[in-house]
Structure formats: structure tokens, C-alpha cells
Amino acid sequence: MAALPEIASLWIGGRLSWLEQLCLKSFADAGHHVTLYSYAPVGNLPPGVHPGNAAEIFPGEPMLRHARTGSPAIHADLWRLHLLRNTRKIWVDADMYCHRPFDFETPHVFGWEKEGLVCNAVLGLPPDSPTLNGLLDFFRDEYAIAPWLKPSQRQELEAARDAGTPVHMTEQDWGFTGPAAVTWFLRETGEIGHARPQNVFYPVSFKHRNHMIQSRFDIPSRLGPETRGVHFWARRMKPRLEEKEGNRPRRGSYMEGLIAKHGIDPGAAPIPPKARPAAARRDDPAFRAEIGLAALRGEESVGQLCRRHAVDERFVKACRERIEQGATELFRDAAAGGSGT
Template identity: 60%
Template sequence: MSNLPEIASLWIGDHLSWLEQLCLKSFADMGHHTTLYSYSHIDNVPDNIHQVSAGEIYPSEPMLRHARTGSPAIHADMFRLNMLKKTDKIWVDADMYCYRPFDFKTKWVFGWEKPGLVCNAVLGLPKNSKALSMMIDFFQDEYAIGPWLRPWQQRELEIERDAGSPVHFTAQNWGFTGPTAVTHFLKKSGEIKHARKEQAFYPVAFKDRNRLILSKPNVEEDDLTKDTYGVHFWARRMKPRLEEKENNWPRVGSFMRGLLEKHGINPDDAPIPARNRIDEALLKDPELCAKLAIEGLRAEVSMSSMSRKYLVDEQFIKECVAKLENAAPDIFRNVATNLDDKCD
């Protein structure tokens, strides 16, 4: 299958976990010329994976990290678009498994994650794609306000911009430069017509992801059909589960365990590292929690805006509000009252 399209991904860091090794190796084992771009040497890239400097495509500085999480996902999003503009390779996230060769006769390679949303974990576009050009042009303005956002979200960002504090795209809500933006521009250009069904690359939905690593319920033959080319492993949530609860191994008899055996990958040789957790002091700070609860209850701005302002997850704000509403401990209630007095 020498005529198979070339596959490429990006890894920011100097070490792969076994999950990335498995996914990258699956493409090479299926006969794809597979390139891994990186900004520094990676010491445990599987055989037959070609390691290339990412600087050939997109500069490493400034490294575009999400302000709240520190994730370089935004940098990867910008790299992906520029790679598609400069090469004929198909982009895949490093947690996309090759179930069968990507033997496509078209340059448009992407699929629905769920109704209304195209995921960019697999993305192939011709260099002259209108959607690709529009995305690259749009993100030249790092303070741009996404027309795909809800009207109230756009208005909130416009107010901040007009007040002299425009929100940089690294400070916007998680995923701003990702699938929602891609879906918007594919629709705008009309190229959305090339989107493949969910079965193509996302046969196991995000909500069902644990089936990939559990013995029961397992991934059944009905999940993976003749139309399935890839299987997304949802690494952002899957890797913490594997590291924290599964001792780094998918369970015996699981779909993923079988793939490790098929491709000769040993998790003990490249374990998933522990994730960076939110500062425990932040989570236990009653004053901050009380302040967030009060602002949340007042609802003068959205939780999205508060999340950007305080660099905390919206779920954390909701938990703080719940504590205040549900008879918080006296010490918490006193702090909240004192803060409320100061605000008045």
C-alpha cells in the first residue's frame, strides 16, 4: 500500500507514554509513512516513525498554552493548520488509533464526532481549501471573537474588548481554537459535505470511552464496522483514568489490551505520568471559594468570564456556589459574610 497518504502528528515534550506509542505505531504498522513533529528530541519514538523538527512548520515561541490549564493544545491547533497548508499529510492526534488503512481517494478527511460537531483529531484538507485559509486568517488576530460563540458570549467578550481588556485566545474557554471553530469554517466554506459519519473515526463516543479499557462492557464488533478507519482514545480523560485507577494497564480482555499485544507495546516501558493537578491550596482556600460563590450567585457576569478571571474551572465555581447555598460550615459562612460586607 505504497500509495497510502502520509500521516503526521505533533508531540510537545521529550517522552511519549505507551498510549501515544501504540497509536503512532498503528499507522506505521498499517503501511503509512508516519511523521512525528516535535520541538525537542523524543527518546522513545517507536521504530518506523519519522521524527522531524516542528520548527519547519510553526515556531515554538511563543508557546501558546491555555491560560487556565497550561495545556499546549492551542499551539497544536495552530501547528495543525499550518502543517496542512504546507504539506500533503493528514493530521492525526497522537491518541488516534489506526483501525484500518486511511486509503482515501480524497484530500478531505475528517468526520463527525457527534451531531453538529466535527472533531479535528483527524483532519485532512487540500492546500487550497477555503476553510483552511479562513481559519489561518482568522487566528492571525489572537484577540478575535468567534462568530460560532453564542450571542451572549460574543457580547461579553465585546464588552471586555471595548473596556480595553480584550481576551487573548489562550484565555478563552477550553477548545476555542479546536473542533467548534473547525466545524464553523467547514460549514461556511461548504466543505462540511465531506464529513464522514461518526463511525469513521469516533465509533466509541466520549461518554462511552471507558469501554475501550474495560473487560465488560467491551467494544463489540457492531461498534467497529467496514466504515471504521480510526478509533479515538480520548486521552485527555483516558490517561488520568489509566494512571490513577488502572495501574497504567487496560484490563485483561479489553479492546485496548488486545491492541497492546497486537503491536508489541508494553505499558511498563513508557508509563503514563501523573497529571498536573489543580493546586490543592487553591481548592482548600475558603476565602477564594466564598468570593467565587458570591460572584456566582450575583450572576453579574457569566461563569465563563469568572473562569477566565480566576483561572479556575467552571465546575469548581459551581461547587463553591453549592457550598454556600447548602448550609456551608460556619467558618465558610463567616468568611463569605465578611467578604460580602467588603463588597458592599
């Protein structure tokens, strides 16, 4: 039997939470050699996971963080492409659980998240892959305008470029360098034919992610013989666990069973509170009213408002809905600077 492929991931930040420990250890327990790369030492790697120097793959400076969220996801998206060019390892997000060994005999390892979209939470490509090299070439231009965007989005970015104010990749909409980019290039090159069915890596959808931490849902029944991984969608699941669930899944849930299986102690590596940049500004009624009224006027697109005010699309829509639903007089007064007129 051929040796299992090596697995790699990247961690930018401090200590791991128990969720990352669980996922990384699951690959080691399945027989994979697992490397967690980082730019600084990670002090609480789980047993069987090896440290790696991320700078040997791709420099850590400048750190490419999303302008509105502060997330290093853009940097991680580019880092994984360089990993694939320079090694034969399979990339996995640190919130991907290994249900069964990734015993694939092909270097093309990726799958459908949903209809029309390949997720890059698992990504394996040969170094000479046209998709891989197309992505690396495209993102050399940090102000590139993506052909996979909607025509209206492209026109907006082209207008900014022609006006001498091109939009940097860190200021573009969330996910610019992620699954949409990978899917587009896979289609262009024909390598999309290697995409595996949704149930291989994403048997529990983003919409149903919290089913995995609640006891009333039978997750094993959703996993088939073809299932190799289970994505935990940590960007949204971790805040739920930290804020509402006492930092651990509920008793009898699918995820609680995995914690016991792999010997993970949630109390020793709690999920930290989610960072909320500019929270005071976002909570200011005057600021919310300003955003809501601007969105209603429609003189700028939602994307432009997000970039100009460093907020996300959900925040803009919530502000607009507040105005549409008939905000209180106090809220309207705040939009006028508290004059009451």
C-alpha cells in the first residue's frame, strides 16, 4: 500500500484552540505526517503534529490582511498556493477534520462545497498544474480585477482604476483570493473534472454547521463511505461555541464524540473571544444611521460603502433594513447629528 500523502496547514496567531488541535490531531491519528507551519512558534501543538517555518514557503511580511476584518485569510490563500508549488503536500484548513485517511492516488485533491463552487479548505494540485500556475501569475498583481466577479463589480473596480485609485486585494470583497478564484481557474484549465462530490469533504454544509455541536442531530448518518473530511466552518462556529455554548460542544453531539475519540481537552485550550475591530464605531447610532441612509440613497454600491467605511456587507444591510423598517425618532435624530430636526 502506498504511503499516505503529507498534510500541511498554516497558523497565524497565538496558541491553538481545542478545535484546531482536534482537527490537526485527527490527521496524525489517521496515519498522516502533519506539518503546521507558522511564522512564530506555536506552543501547544497536539501530539503527532510537526512544526514548520512558514517563511520558508512564503514571506510573512507584508502580512496581507483583509482591510475590513483584519483577517489574514488573504495571506493564507496565497501561502497555500506557494506550498503546493514547492512541495507535494496537501493543504487543509486547520478546521478540517479527518474522517478517514486521505488515501488518494492522484495529486488533484479538492471537492465541491456546493453547486458551482469548489472550496479550497482542502487543496492538492501538482506543481505543474495550469490552475496553480494561473493563480500564482494572476495574484502577482495585487490590484488585479477578477474575471469571476459580477459585471457591475468589475465596472466599479475598473472605474476606480481608471480614476487613479485602484483597489488593492486587501480592500476587495471578502473571499477575493479564495474559492471563487480557485473554481474559476479550475474551469478555465479543465482541471475542474477532478473535483470530488460534496460529500467527500463538505458533507455538513455551512448552513447546517451548528448541527455538529448539538446532540439532536445525527451527523454520522450524513457521512458516506466516500467521506474523507468534515469541515467545521470555524470562522462562524468558533464564536458560537465561545459566546453561547460555554466553549465546548453540547453533551452527546457529534463533535463531543470526536473530542473524546482524539483525547482533546477543551479546557486546556479554550477558544478566545472573537476580535471585533472598531466595535465602538459600529455601535454608534449616528454611524449606523449614516451607513443605512447612504445604502438607501444608492449613490454608492454596498461594496463601495464597505471599502470606504471598513465594514462588512452584513453590517451595511442591517443598517439599511433598520431604516427601512421605521427606526425610532432617536435613531433618525442621531443621523442628523442629534439636532432633533
